[in-house]
Amino acid sequence: MEISNVTKKRIKEYLAEDKRFDGRKPFDFRDIKIEFGVSKNAEGSAKVTMGNTVVVAGVKIETAEPYTDHEEEGTLITTAELLPLSSPRFESGPPSIESIELARIIDRGIRESGFIDFHKLCIKKGEKVFGILLDIFSLNDDGNLLDAAGIAAISALKVAKMPKYDEKEDVISYGEFTSKGLPITEKTPLAMTFHKIGNKIIIDPTREEEETSEARITLALFKNKDKKDGVMITASQKGNDATFKIEELEEIFEKAKEKFKELNETIEEQVK
Amino acid sequence: MTYTKRYDGRKHDEMRQMEAKINVVKNADGSAMFKFGDTIALAVVYGPKILHPQHMQNPRKGILRVNYDMLSFSVPERKKPGPSRRSQEVSKVTEWALNSVVDLESYPNTVVDVHIMILQANAGTRCAGINAAALALASAGIPMKEMISAVAVGKIDETLIVDLIKEEEDYEDGEGATDIPIAFLAKSGEVALFQLDGRITPAELKEVVKIGRKACKEIYEVQKKALKHMEEK
Amino acid sequence: MFREQENNEIIEESDSIQIDEHKKREIAIPGEKIVSGKDFLPGDGARREGEDIVASKYGLADISGRLVKVIPLSGAYIPRPGNVVIGRVTDVTFNGWLMDLKAPYSSFLPVSEVSRFVKGDLTEYYDIGDMIVVKIDNVKSKGIDLTAKLRGLGKLERGMIVFINSNKVPRVIGREGSMINLIKQETNCDIVVGQNGIVWIKGEKVEDELKAKDAILFVVSKSYVEGLTEKVEKYFREKRNS
Numbered sequence: 001m002e003i004s005n006v007t008k009k010r011i012k013e014y015l016a017e018d019k020r021f022d023g024r025k026p027f028d029f030r031d032i033k034i035e036f037g038v039s040k041n042a043e044g045s046a047k048v049t050m051g052n053t054v055v056v057a058g059v060k061i062e063t064a065e066p067y068t069d070h071e072e073e074g075t076l077i078t079t080a081e082l083l084p085l086s087s088p089r090f091e092s093g094p095p096s097i098e099s100i101e102l103a104r105i106i107d108r109g110i111r112e113s114g115f116i117d118f119h120k121l122c123i124k125k126g127e128k129v130f131g132i133l134l135d136i137f138s139l140n141d142d143g144n145l146l147d148a149a150g151i152a153a154i155s156a157l158k159v160a161k162m163p164k165y166d167e168k169e170d171v172i173s174y175g176e177f178t179s180k181g182l183p184i185t186e187k188t189p190l191a192m193t194f195h196k197i198g199n200k201i202i203i204d205p206t207r208e209e210e211e212t213s214e215a216r217i218t219l220a221l222f223k224n225k226d227k228k229d230g231v232m233i234t235a236s237q238k239g240n241d242a243t244f245k246i247e248e249l250e251e252i253f254e255k256a257k258e259k260f261k262e263l264n265e266t267i268e269e270q271v272k
Numbered sequence: 273m274t275y276t277k278r279y280d281g282r283k284h285d286e287m288r289q290m291e292a293k294i295n296v297v298k299n300a301d302g303s304a305m306f307k308f309g310d311t312i313a314l315a316v317v318y319g320p321k322i323l324h325p326q327h328m329q330n331p332r333k334g335i336l337r338v339n340y341d342m343l344s345f346s347v348p349e350r351k352k353p354g355p356s357r358r359s360q361e362v363s364k365v366t367e368w369a370l371n372s373v374v375d376l377e378s379y380p381n382t383v384v385d386v387h388i389m390i391l392q393a394n395a396g397t398r399c400a401g402i403n404a405a406a407l408a409l410a411s412a413g414i415p416m417k418e419m420i421s422a423v424a425v426g427k428i429d430e431t432l433i434v435d436l437i438k439e440e441e442d443y444e445d446g447e448g449a450t451d452i453p454i455a456f457l458a459k460s461g462e463v464a465l466f467q468l469d470g471r472i473t474p475a476e477l478k479e480v481v482k483i484g485r486k487a488c489k490e491i492y493e494v495q496k497k498a499l500k501h502m503e504e505k
Numbered sequence: 506m507f508r509e510q511e512n513n514e515i516i517e518e519s520d521s522i523q524i525d526e527h528k529k530r531e532i533a534i535p536g537e538k539i540v541s542g543k544d545f546l547p548g549d550g551a552r553r554e555g556e557d558i559v560a561s562k563y564g565l566a567d568i569s570g571r572l573v574k575v576i577p578l579s580g581a582y583i584p585r586p587g588n589v590v591i592g593r594v595t596d597v598t599f600n601g602w603l604m605d606l607k608a609p610y611s612s613f614l615p616v617s618e619v620s621r622f623v624k625g626d627l628t629e630y631y632d633i634g635d636m637i638v639v640k641i642d643n644v645k646s647k648g649i650d651l652t653a654k655l656r657g658l659g660k661l662e663r664g665m666i667v668f669i670n671s672n673k674v675p676r677v678i679g680r681e682g683s684m685i686n687l688i689k690q691e692t693n694c695d696i697v698v699g700q701n702g703i704v705w706i707k708g709e710k711v712e713d714e715l716k717a718k719d720a721i722l723f724v725v726s727k728s729y730v731e732g733l734t735e736k737v738e739k740y741f742r743e744k745r746n747s
């Protein structure tokens with residue numbers, strides 16, 4: 001059922017005191033759990049649980065023709081399906097704009113950060129490269145599918161193993177894995193979505209909080225030791241109807257730095 | 273007879289390790305996971321609920337709507353997201369099978385949606401899906417005459433076996449592989465799903481169906497255990 | 506509180522059996538025998554097959570005298586006439602309000618069933634997103650007819666909404682309202698428990714409302730356990746001490 005006016009009001013009133021129903025403060029994440037290798041036929045897979053939100057991502061590798069303007073680079077195609085089984089609000093049918101937007105934001109974050117060294121996926125310049133197919137599926141929606149999807153995506157990419165490939169015959173032996181991973185760098189992108197409710201900004205909303213949110217902005221960041229800030233922003237997208245004041249955006253950019261470091265640590269601990 | 277010892281060492285009438293759990297998707301009215309070895313199926317039920325568009329409603333009873341699909345990376349060669357012809361067929365035969373046990377006469381004009389998603393595939397996916405769906409429907413409090421259990425039996429060359437794995441499905445020597453998914457109603461033993469693909473004699477078929485019936489009794493015990501395990505949503 | 510007393514009356518008549526928390530119950534599996542014998546009568550969720558009474562639903566088997574029922578553990582809300590429920594306004598038409606009761610049928614509250622209504626714009630009375638306590642007059646597969654005419658029915662102001670499974674409502678209310686009254690006293694909140702599992706909580710502070718919400722969810726999570734009232738009293742004692 002859609003959120004009621006009375007609950008929305010209560011969420012806003014409580015937030016005015018910097019409090020949330022589940023006891024979190026505005027910039028607290030819920031408990032995050034990552035499980036790796038949840039689907040063995042994938043070259044890499046991961047399931048992420050953020051509170052009650054559950055998302056799974058998988059990587060398949062194929063051979064493909066490179067794009068004409070990137071003749072020596074491997075390809076990446078990211079798709080996302082917000083499955084009807086994960087929430088009564090998703091209907092069967094062609095991908096919704098929500099799932100399309102989610103996939104594209106995650107894709108940009110991965111592509112622009114330099115997380116994957118696409119040049120190392122080249123087999124023969126201008127003719128043959130490895131293509132990464134990254135697919136994301138929601139399994140239970142309790143808000144913030146995007147951030148959970150981002151974590152699932154990079155986790156699946158991190159544990160992915162290249163399949164056996166016969167270059168002469170141009171045949172991939174699916175199911176036969178090598179011990180070689182994808183050409184991954186340390187520039188792991190993580191997406192964080194900030195939501196505006198009244199005058200307050202929060203992160204990692206539950207579904208109820210998400211329904212109360214008036215505007216949101218997603219930032220994907222990655223660690224860059226060479227920069228004074230230590231991080232760089234690699235993708236961003238604002239969504240929903242309401243607007244942000246410039247001061248609010250500045251607060252968000254600052255907060256993103258701090259929260260990225262925290263989120264990164266949480267993830268690194270589990271990737272070990 | 274070229275295939276006497278099974279690839280994974282099982283006896284011809286031995287099942288893979290099974291596992292079942294209910295209430296695995298919090299938002300759902302009912303849900304369950306069922307495993308045959310490496311094959312993992314998730315089933316999720318929403319309903320009974322309002323059915324739109326109105327012309328699809330049945331004034332005599334609620335309708336069951338089954339959607340079977342596989343995660344793109346659940347299989348060795350990626351499956352493009354979205355319904356395929358195969359998944360549409362599996363959805364339909366699954367719907368017929370489940371319809372033989374559910375009783376939706378108390379809910380006219382409504383729909384009960386059953387979503388089956390294969391998380392990891394190593395043959396027997398539609399059977400794992402039916403086993404999970406039966407649990408999900410029960411856990412959703414949907415009226416059911418009895419439970420239903422499904423298994424894939426088959427013949428590899430001349431050997432009759434139960435619970436095929438992918439390697440067995442792909443066997444090509446001798447008489448090749450015959451794949452027979454069957455579902456039985458748990459108490460009455462009546463057949464609610466029956467498909468066949470391969471080459472088999474009627475006598476062999478009769479024999480292998482008996483093996484399937486026995487295997488489904490084992491499967492039913494696993495399903496019952498999952499239902500009896502009291503863990504609140 | 507008047508509203509909640511209305512609920513109590515309905516509960517006592519039909520569902521008092523379900524809240525006997527000291528009875529041990531077995532899990533019923535569809536198609537499996539619950540009990541054998543020609544004397545038994547099959548109730549809700551059960552049927553007769555020859556000598557046996559067999560389950561037609563998954564839940565807890567309940568044998569009271571000769572009557573054998575299956576109490577569902579979960580599942581969608583099945584609306585019944587006379588139920589007092591809480592619904593959300595989803596649309597406003599020229600002569601009433603369409604509502605979502607989390608039921609399998611659409612429901613409609615006509616202006617004629619709202620005594621407050623005099624004239625003018627319907628949205629000034631009830632608007633989309635408002636939660637209204639209503640009573641079910643009629644259930645037809647074409648839709649559910651609602652009324653808000655009785656005292657205690659109408660729009661809920663302030664507070665928050667919590668969702669529980671409708672099958673847990675008798676437990677949350679308790680015998681003669683004992684459980685819900687305990688929670689109301691301990692948290693100093695007004696609470697209305699709709700038969701459809703939609704619960705409204707209003708306290709002076711949001712903290713009190715959240716306390717009541719947690720207590721209700723605690724009852725729901727332990728609903729099959731024996732001696733639940735004592736456990737809830739202990740729950741509140743521990744909260745007070747911490």
